[in-house]
Amino acid sequence: MKPAPFDYVAPRSLDEVLEVLAERPDDAKVLAGGQSLIPLLNFRLAQPTLLVDVNRLPGLDGVAVASDGELRLGALARQGRLERDPHVAERAPLLAAALPHVAHPQIRNRGTLGGSLAHADPAAELPAVALALDARLRLARRGGERWVAARDFFRGLFATALEPGELLVEVALPPPPPRSGFAFLEVARRHGDYALAGVAAAVTLDERGVCRRARLVLLAVGDAPVDAGVAAAALAGGPLDVERIAEAARHAAESEIDPVGDIHASADFKRHLIRVLAARALAAARLRAEAA
Numbered sequence: 462m463k464p465a466p467f468d469y470v471a472p473r474s475l476d477e478v479l480e481v482l483a484e485r486p487d488d489a490k491v492l493a494g495g496q497s498l499i500p501l502l503n504f505r506l507a508q509p510t511l512l513v514d515v516n517r518l519p520g521l522d523g524v525a526v527a528s529d530g531e532l533r534l535g536a537l538a539r540q541g542r543l544e545r546d547p548h549v550a551e552r553a554p555l556l557a558a559a560l561p562h563v564a565h566p567q568i569r570n571r572g573t574l575g576g577s578l579a580h581a582d583p584a585a586e587l588p589a590v591a592l593a594l595d596a597r598l599r600l601a602r603r604g605g606e607r608w609v610a611a612r613d614f615f616r617g618l619f620a621t622a623l624e625p626g627e628l629l630v631e632v633a634l635p636p637p638p639p640r641s642g643f644a645f646l647e648v649a650r651r652h653g654d655y656a657l658a659g660v661a662a663a664v665t666l667d668e669r670g671v672c673r674r675a676r677l678v679l680l681a682v683g684d685a686p687v688d689a690g691v692a693a694a695a696l697a698g699g700p701l702d703v704e705r706i707a708e709a710a711r712h713a714a715e716s717e718i719d720p721v722g723d724i725h726a727s728a729d730f731k732r733h734l735i736r737v738l739a740a741r742a743l744a745a746a747r748l749r750a751e752a753a
């Protein structure tokens with residue numbers, strides 16, 4: 462298939478992009494890496510009448526560490542670049558661990574962080590990571606901007622808090638607390654395929670090795686990334702031993718998701734995967750927190 466006809470603009474400044482988006486909020490689409498949007502256009506699943514190519518915008522692809530230790534990532538940063546960035550490896554090891562699971566190197570060399578978050582595929586890795594890391598997202602529009610927490614950003618199947626006319630411009634990740642460990646695990650039929658199920662885990666220990674805080678976010682088992690908050694909260698205040706981890710994983714798989722089976726995996730198989738992956742990810746995160 463070929464796309465339906467559309468107009469095309471490639472502004473060279475953020476103000477210009479926001480102006481164009483404000484003028485045609487309902488029929489314009491932002492084109493970033495194009496790795497999701499172009500297939501949608503070709504299948505005519507999306508038929509915007511205007512494409513606003515943001516690839517020529519300067520300054521929105523940076524990686525910086527703010528004075529408070531927050532990692533600031535430009536929304537236009539390519540996934541492949543982030544995968545190789547030393548600041549990301551040091552300050553956001555969960556993101557670094559997840560990135561190699563996103564498609565293939567050729568796709569990551571074009572695909573952007575912001576494009577993945579804005580697209581909000583429930584099987585995508587980066588939305589789950591943003592949620593697990595309590596990311597904040599900066600959304601700009603003509604005449605203003607706002608910050609939205611990741612937990613408020615993902616609204617459902619391919620749905621986010623982005624309003625017509627808004628552009629995601631930056632993602633902020635808080636610095637990991639001391640004695641924190643992270644793990645990302647997923648099962649896909651072939652490496653680079655979308656996951657059948659996946660897990661992002663983060664734990665923080667106190668000086669005695671007791672769990673202070675745990676996060677467990679699940680992908681490909683709901684309309685959006687699922688925060689298994691009850692299972693994770695039950696881990697706080699005790700040791701991260703095998704029994705407690707197994708119980709948290711069981712609770713997440715049995716009580717915090719309602720997966721829909723498809724031709725690739727039944728609902729039962731997805732539950733099974735979550736139970737196994739969650740236990741493994743929490744155990745791996747604990748080991749890394751102990752070594753931190």
Ligand SMILES: Cc1cc2nc3c(=O)[nH]c(=O)nc-3n(C[C@H](O)[C@H](O)[C@H](O)COP(=O)(O)OP(=O)(O)OC[C@H]3O[C@@H](n4cnc5c(N)ncnc54)[C@H](O)[C@@H]3O)c2cc1C
Pocket residue numbers: 490491492493494495496497498499500536537562563564565568571572573574575576577579580582584585586587623627628629630653654655656
């Ligand atoms: C063969 C193949 C396999 C893939 N496998 C995976 C996978 O395993 N896991 C995975 O997560 N992804 C996968 N993808 C998708 C890929 O990761 C995309 O790069 C990503 O989803 C979208 O990023 P993009 O920059 O290409 O965005 P685009 O395709 O340009 O845009 C996607 C959507 O987001 C909007 N958008 C983009 N940037 C912004 C912004 N800054 N502000 C507001 N809206 C914006 C666009 O308007 C569009 O609606 C795969 C893609 C292909 C082709």
